[in-house]
Amino acid sequence: MASTAIFEPVGHDSLADAVVTQIEDLIASGILKQGRRLPSERDLADMLNVSRPKLREALQVLEERGLVSTRHGEGTFVSPLTGQAMLPALLALYGRNEHTFFDYLEYRREQEGFAARLAARRATRADKERIGEILAETERAWSEQDAEAAREADFALHAAIVDASQNATLIHMMASIYELTRQGVFYNRDFLKTIDGSGQRLLEQHLELGKAVIEGDETRAEKAALDHIDFVERSFRLGIEQQRRETMAEKRRMMSRGVRQGKPV
Numbered sequence: 001m002a003s004t005a006i007f008e009p010v011g012h013d014s015l016a017d018a019v020v021t022q023i024e025d026l027i028a029s030g031i032l033k034q035g036r037r038l039p040s041e042r043d044l045a046d047m048l049n050v051s052r053p054k055l056r057e058a059l060q061v062l063e064e065r066g067l068v069s070t071r072h073g074e075g076t077f078v079s080p081l082t083g084q085a086m087l088p089a090l091l092a093l094y095g096r097n098e099h100t101f102f103d104y105l106e107y108r109r110e111q112e113g114f115a116a117r118l119a120a121r122r123a124t125r126a127d128k129e130r131i132g133e134i135l136a137e138t139e140r141a142w143s144e145q146d147a148e149a150a151r152e153a154d155f156a157l158h159a160a161i162v163d164a165s166q167n168a169t170l171i172h173m174m175a176s177i178y179e180l181t182r183q184g185v186f187y188n189r190d191f192l193k194t195i196d197g198s199g200q201r202l203l204e205q206h207l208e209l210g211k212a213v214i215e216g217d218e219t220r221a222e223k224a225a226l227d228h229i230d231f232v233e234r235s236f237r238l239g240i241e242q243q244r245r246e247t248m249a250e251k252r253r254m255m256s257r258g259v260r261q262g263k264p265v
Helices: 015-028 041-048 052-064 088-096 098-122 125-143 147-164 168-182 189-196 200-214 218-260
Strands: 068-071 075-078
Touching: 015 052, 041 052, 052 068, 098 147, 098 168, 098 200, 098 218, 125 147, 125 200, 147 168, 147 200, 200 218
Parallel strands: none
Antiparallel strands: 068 075
């Protein structure tokens, strides 16, 4: 199974403690993210080369520490770690307030520029292969006009670059921010495609960002990340202004019609 390689057999001294330490390290580094289901007890015991009683002992310690939770009939999952970035009432407020939206973009701009620079410097071969695979999926989704696949590839690319930064704090904090984006709290990605008619510019920006990281060009990667968020900001400012003009034009039209018909306005 896909997760087999991330677990390593442990020695025979303090087996339960060794299992706890290994899983804690995977969680702290962001390899095991919140909500991720661990392999079955039997598979995990085999991967770690420990008995199932020792594994249960380790999982009990992790559960007491609030790092994992067991759901009857479903398995063991990494617990929510960063909590909600915002409560529902604040999320709703953000969704209605354009000023807070631009604050969100400002925050993302700085963090993603930082992440891209670190990723270009620190990305491993595995990181680069993962980013390359996502770029290929991004191009496929665009050529086939698969909107849902393109959306998922978008999220995956940004997350993979943050992961490649190898900065655990950045990984966990941005995972929370990206979840807000995934929920559509701040904007609908499809709106950006309407700015250039096809999403071609979005595709080009994502390809440039990913390739700069793969090629290890820190300056280029940071610039690509900043340029992408700048495009998002300009696009939405343009959209808001266009909407304002249309609203004003409609009011003028209604006013003019009322005057011609001799109606009070």
